[in-house]
Amino acid sequence: MITIKNNKLINYGNRGMTLESDINLTNNYYIEKKIALIYKKPVPIKVLKINSTKTRILDAFYEQKSTLDYSGIYNEKYIEFDAKETNSKTSIPLANIHKHQIEHIKNILYFKGIAFLIVRFNYHNKTFMLPGELLLNYLNLTKKKSIPYQFFLDNCKEIPIKYSPRLDYLKTIDIL
Numbered sequence: 001m002i003t004i005k006n007n008k009l010i011n012y013g014n015r016g017m018t019l020e021s022d023i024n025l026t027n028n029y030y031i032e033k034k035i036a037l038i039y040k041k042p043v044p045i046k047v048l049k050i051n052s053t054k055t056r057i058l059d060a061f062y063e064q065k066s067t068l069d070y071s072g073i074y075n076e077k078y079i080e081f082d083a084k085e086t087n088s089k090t091s092i093p094l095a096n097i098h099k100h101q102i103e104h105i106k107n108i109l110y111f112k113g114i115a116f117l118i119v120r121f122n123y124h125n126k127t128f129m130l131p132g133e134l135l136l137n138y139l140n141l142t143k144k145k146s147i148p149y150q151f152f153l154d155n156c157k158e159i160p161i162k163y164s165p166r167l168d169y170l171k172t173i174d175i176l
Contacts, residue, residue, distance in 0.1 A: 029165040038072030078113035089123035091146035
């Protein structure tokens with residue numbers, strides 16, 4: 001549903017859909033259509049205590065730092081990426097991208113894999129692919145604590161939201 005509010009068009013069609021659920025829907029589509037095999041990686045936790053019915057974790061800790069959210073195979077290439085969302089209209093904080101994730105992206109690129117971030121600016125209802133190489137170049141050239149929205153507009157490919165596949169990020173990889 002699209003509404004006009006304060007002379008702005010507002011699309012309410014995507015409310016309740018998070019970036020992660022859009023990616024999961026897309027990955028299911030890719031698997032069903034035999035386009036790619038990409039999965040969300042489980043968070044490595046060590047369970048210490050569960051309730052008596054064994055249905056709830058009561059105490060646990062992270063065994064190791066998680067790398068990136070998703071990994072798989074596309075066009076005979078290893079692919080790994082992370083999903084980041086921000087409600088800011090001006091930038092995404094670099095604090096949202098952890099140091100160990102940056103090191104992991106460097107390693108993937110070193111071994112000729114495909115690494116990137118999918119970044120959604122909720123305020124603008126826009127989603128972008130930030131290639132790992134571009135992220136690393138940005139980090140090497142700046143001392144800023146965030147990546148401006150304008151940087152995404154100027155340097156990154158937007159990934160449009162569609163019905164099916166929901167967020168066709170592989171099409172964006174093919175363009176790069």
